Amino acid sequence: MDTLRTFLNSLAPDEQDRFAADCGTSLGYIRKCISGGGRFSAALCIAIERKARTAQPDLIVRCEDLRPDLLDDWLYMRNSGCAEVDSAQGISTPITAGEMA
Known part of the structure; x- marks a missing residue:
């Protein structure tokens, strides 16, 4: 949650x-x-x-940090072939249906 707090605090109030x-x-x-x-x-x-990564790619807010109780689910999703790994950042991004076609 600290990363999310840091991210939010880096934004202006309207942002x-x-x-x-x-x-x-x-x-x-x-x-x-x-x-x-x-x-x-x-x-x-x-x-x-997804939105935090788009807004500020250098500060990674991860699902695993927001809901660590779902860690097994997050790992499954990241490793199931339904996500592509961004090797430069070491994070996975869900693949949309349009990208799979």
Whole structure:
């Protein structure tokens, strides 16, 4: 969660709100989860990782850090062939249906 906190704090307040909205949630809910008062859904973890990587590729926010209790699931998804590995950053990116065609 520290990486997500660092990422959010690097954004201007209006950018923080936009980021949360782009992820399909509110900034208040993200802050609540960071402080331990809530838990991100798996889908929201994926949206946060994807949007944060797009916004700031050098600061990696990972699903594994947001929901470590789902570590086995994240590892399965990253290693199942449904993701491509970005070897430069050591992270995986889900492959969309259009990319598979």
